[in-house]
Amino acid sequence: MSEQIYRIATEKWVEDVVIGLNLCPFAKREWVKNRVRIHVSLDTDTESLLTTLQLELSLLEANSDIETTLLVHPEVLQDFYDYNDFLSLADDLLEQMDLDGIYQVASFHPDYQFGGAAPDDAENYTNRSPFPMLHLIREDSLEKAIENYPNVAAIPENNIALMNKMGSAQMQALLAACFVVPDALKTNP
Secondary structure (H helix, E strand, O other): OOHHHHHHHHHHHHHHHHHOOOOOOOHHHHHHOOOEEEEEOOOOOHHHHHHHHHHHHHHHHHOOOOOEEEEEOOOOOOOHHHHHHHHHHHHHHHHHOOOEOOEEEEEEOOOOOOOOOOOOOHHHHHHOOOOOEEEEEEHHHHHHHHHOOOOOOHHHHHHHHHHHHHHHHHHHHHHHHOOOOOHHHHHOO
């Protein structure tokens, strides 16, 4: 797949799943303001991805017009357990860059599985995405959003309840719909 197709699928996921289902009540505001950066990395190994992550964190530091970044990396960390292990390297990088407490990395993966959940449990879809990705979040912005949102503690519970109500089959269909490629790209990838 081309970088553009990965981007389009990710955009569709943000619009239809994250915003459309209101899984993150803070996402729409930044999305419509065009302050969400989607960076598709075609890295094929974890060392390269770590370097790309460092560059993306540096870009966020240098550019306050970017509120948040989705670092999509479809060619590396396809296995969820390898991906999960990589998250500790991402946290270590934040510390090495003196950015711990300034940014946090949220995790999304096609095979995301919460501890204690079965692989096919619908609740896993709150963090399932078309491709492995790292969501780089400004902690101060998140704290401000949380201050102005009533009952923020209910968000995860409400999301899990919604996923369970919709069920795994419907969520699989929503994710599969993200891969619908526009006709123009089918002929000109």
